[in-house]
């Protein structure tokens with residue numbers, strides 16, 4: 313009986329008993345209808361959010377023999393990769409078209425934790441490696457993809473664990489950073505001289521740099537170090553070398569962040585953590601901010617571009633796509649050490665558009681791909697996402713939205729080799745619909761930094777049965793080597809690439825007339841690894857980090873409603889070029905979580921353009937039309953809501 317009494321006393325039942333009239337039934341039906349409408353709306357919008365034409369699509373998870381910690385797209389279109397720790401000397405060849413993995417000849421040394429970049433002839437130069445955690449190998453090797461063989465080269469000056477390799481405009485390769493043994497940096501950069509098969513030591517450029525620094529051959533012939541330190545600088549690689557300061561980035565140290573040169577001399581930095589590489593006491597969450605610099609400017613400065621929209625991340629990969637956009641995959645949003653599993657994996661991917669400076673949420677990975685994960689662009693326009701120390705040996709392949717936008721243009725013929733500045737013919741039945749031609753260097757990636765990828769946008773014109781394309785003429789912006797040649801139609805759909813070697817009469821890179829004398833950078837203390845903690849391969853379940861009360865960074869767990877932030881003021885807009893306007897404003901709030909930037913073409917109908925992080929007071933709006941006036945306003949945001957708008961500022965882009 314008891315249950316019946318209890319049921320009878322349910323509050324919902326009472327009004328129904330009290331009123332059996334038609335109006336009550338109508339009310340119930342209208343509620344039911346509304347529920348149905350809401351359910352339908354949710355279903356439709358989530359279906360839309362999952363539409364591959366909008367967010368792309370991941371393949372099912374493939375089981376691989378090991379974790380792909382180092383991965384390289386070879387001139388053959390196949391992927392060379394190898395795993396971590398004791399399995400390091402297991403180079404494996406993945407054939408994307410057959411989806412098979414084949415073990416290759418062992419190197420004879422553990423090349424886990426090495427640096428790598430391609431030589432102009434398509435061979436991969438591998439430098440350094442793993443004696444034990446924090447202790448690097450001095451060995452160097454060349455891998456030849458035409459016969460899958462390894463050749464040992466003269467040793468380097470000393471061991472390197474976590475160095476970066478960079479292909480230089482003259483076809484040599486810079487090897488920099490890495491540690492010799494716990495607490496001892498290899499401070500001497502070295503240049504592999506391809507022609508003589510020997511090392512040249514940059515004895516005048518000693519500097520302790522963090523692990524796997526973000527190095528890029530720059531338009532002035534020097535090599536730009538974009539991070540992860542806040543101080544960014546040029547390395548002159550001629551003679552015995554030398555450093556000069558460029559500009560400080562805005563956010564600060566971005567350890568385990570990533571960086572891409574997304575256009576000639578233009579570099580993007582995103583995410584990362586200010587904490588030490590293997591810090592176990594980190595309480596600051598990885599940043600969602602991103603910033604850009606244009607090295608073509610006489611006085612390059614870092615400016616914030618839009619922040620990642622799904623939140624902060626570290627240990628992610630950033631991949632340049634055939635259409636010039638940048639895909640960010642994987643990573644962790646937690647404060648944990650890289651030596652332990654993620655407390656908050658970033659499954660959602662994001663795509664940055666250099667023309668708008670904004671990010672869009674893309675499809676989600678199935679598996680956490682953070683520490684020791686890799687991602688690289690395949691010639692068919694898909695992106696391989698593989699590895700990670702804390703997951704089963706596996707890989708997934710991402711198909712970007714452009715593969716769901718109709719039929720693909722095809723390349724029926726292209727030369728295998730072109731010289732700098734050479735005009736060449738690309739056969740395609742789709743010539744009239746081609747709106748873009750890009751060259752993306754075959755790439756070489758590990759630990760979240762791709763040491764090889766870059767993009768070149770050759771000039772082209774339509775011809776009978778194809779396109780006349782002019783090869784890039786500047787080896788500073790297009791170092792010699794193998795590139796994927798993509799043609800894209802007006803829907804932004806890329807062809808399958810033809811892999812082309814750019815070499816031949818490479819003009820001697822102009823030694824840059826060093827610009828304004830700059831102060832010699834003081835040797836930054838490297839995040840010296842504590843000698844003890846060995847990154848164990850065992851994915852130990854991380855003890856949940858106790859929320860450390862921190863004055864600055866930890867989001868306060870107070871349940872009290874937040875008051876809306878104070879509105880920003882003094883918004884200014886300044887034209888930086890014919891396609892860029894820089895904004896800056898005054899932050900009057902101490903409790904905002906972001907600033908929203910709005911833009912209008914007539915001063916009235918504003919649309920949200922970007923969101924940047926708390927305490928950020930600048931934004932660079934890129935991809936604009938020349939001689940066009942744009943209006944902007946900004947407001948601060950937090951959980952309590954939006955502030956009032958700032959003043960409206962406008963600027964007209966240069967002609």
Ligand SMILES: [Cu+2]
Pocket residue numbers: 425684759
């Ligand atoms: Cu590692």
